[in-house]
Amino acid sequence: MEIVVVGHRDTILGFKTIGLDLVYYENDVDDLINQINNTIEQGAKIFFITESVFVKLNKYINTFFGKPYPIFVPIPEIKGSEGIAEENIRSLVVRALGTDTF
């Protein structure tokens, strides 16, 4: 229960084959946050979240800034990356250096 994958069912079902825990997103952000909180209590440390869901959870994820765990990592959707992960890193670069040099 250390690695959890979050996203739409169709996208992430494949991760089940290698025994990862899945949390499905069913168009309800609050419910999803509850489920994620539950998994954190059970010892989840690394979350892989598909990009479209990652955007919706941005505020929630920012509350963990500066804490050692959990770690949230965006992963692409089945149709490819929309550049959200890159945008995420870019905003960190801007925050750290004050300018966009990415």
Add this chain to the structure above:
Amino acid sequence: MILKVNPNRMELMKLKKRLTLARKGHKLLKDKQEQLIRSFFQIVKENRELRKNVENALIEAYQSFLVAKSFMGDQKVEEAILMPTVKIKIEYGKNQIMNLQVPTFKPVIEGEILSYSTIETSTYLDDSVIKFREVLEKMLILAEKEKAIIELANEIINTRRRVNALEYILIPNLIETIKYIKDKLNEMERSNIARLMKIKDMVMSD
């Protein structure tokens, strides 16, 4: 802003010592900041390449799973993977960047990866399982790197705050206070000389 101290020689010496210390600290912190930024850029660059790599591999894995699903039907696939026998645990390690400790992860795989009967399933499913299994390791390294980026960003922000506090507040304040004490001491000396001259005049005129 002038610090609240008594203008005497003792304080002047203390302040001078503090000033040299502050300057030394400022220089060290500035060096640290530069080094942090350098490693930050390096990791960001590495991360970008790794992410591209992972994304391509992941999409390939998704697609192969999709193929397996369309070959066998949703229900059969779900039946096959319902009870995975494999368990993935993480072995935690530590990596040092400057004074920062960032975690490293290594997957430890327990149990058999192919948990289903191969009679009823397509080989496409085996294929996609292997692909997911391969991409996981890379994904964990990606998680490591992104974590390191967050930690470094945090540290850079903190260090910059300290550098700025020293450069724009503490050091100017110390310089100003030292000047103030020197002026005050000079002023006292001058008034003392004037008084002595006056007294000398008075004594001479007697």
